[in-house]
Amino acid sequence: MRPSRMSAAAVRLTAMKPSPPPADGPPGDDGDGDDDVGGDHVDSVGWAGGFRIGLGMAAGAFALAISFGAFAVTNGWPAWLAITMSLVVFSGSAQFAIVTAMSGGGALVAGIGAAALINARFIPMSIAVARGLHGGPLQRALEGQGVVDASFVSAQRTDGTLDREKMLGATLVQWPAWILGTAIGAIFAPSTEFMRTYGLDVIFPAFFLVLLLGAIRFSARARIIAGAALVIGIVAVYFLPGGIALLLCGAAATIAAVRTRRST
Amino acid sequence: MTAMIVATIALAVINIVFKGAAPALLGTRALPRVVADIVSGFPPALLAGLLAVELLGFQWKAADPTVVPGLAAAAVAWRFRLPDIACVGAAVVVTIPVRLLAVG
Structure with a gap:
């Protein structure tokens, strides 16, 4: 994966949009006999559905995280801090942005501002999922941390409601993959040419394409x-x-x- | 080093607030219809945007024609209703030899 793609790529983590059902079908039924809500071709709801789709997302996140870890270390960040950032931030685009902005002694405020702007998309997403979460304010805020691009989209039902368990399940699979990938990238710093040679940089665009096809299908x-x-x-x-x-x-x-x- | 630590902490706090504030404050209140309609448009927009950003990169510097056959393979696999992860695998498997040929 080349550096220019790395930072651009960072903005992600999969998804699958709830396709409205055929006109004569019930919500959640796309007419193919299962109860999926998007492009996946197997039953995928609840925790099990979240874990299942999360595996695909995790593969992409893992490959990207290796790139991030190597990228951060190359730009002067200690490996432990790059790993910590993945642990507490878990947002590829913002992480790439802040490392880029601060490389070569860039301004701290500018770096934070750029990263915050990039992550502003989580505000409308968290508004959208708010009603589907459980518990009091603290628990709901905690569950809201499960909002990442891919999980958010994959957890939307055709009737517009949220499959809370699916979103959280998908995120729980991706998070450790993101941290582990960062650690491997930061410690071993594989070359971008290695990532490219073995086609690892195509994982995310392929996944986005497949999910997009599912999203627009009906x-x-x-x-x-x-x-x-x-x-x-x-x-x-x-x-x-x-x-x-x-x-x-x-x-x-x-x-x-x-x-x-x-x-x- | 200090600036990097501060940046990490600040970004973590910002992220937590962005993701947690609305769920904590809104509770179970329903969104107005128009807002719900807009929100329902985000997933396809986000996916399409991610695809464009991923494939082209800033100033289109990441544009790489060797990914096209792999993506086509993923689309064909999807058409044949393979699981998503298998579609992604097809893309990777096709991309590797394409790049070897491109180098050769």
């Missing part, structure tokens, strides 16, 4: 939104860092979602 509205976001993402990432380009994609989704609400 929904014209989702196809319109994805198309708009794709175009905006392609243009935006030419001028802006990946995390900020993603924010713009979210804005596009907002406009498209409102405009297509009644027409599809």
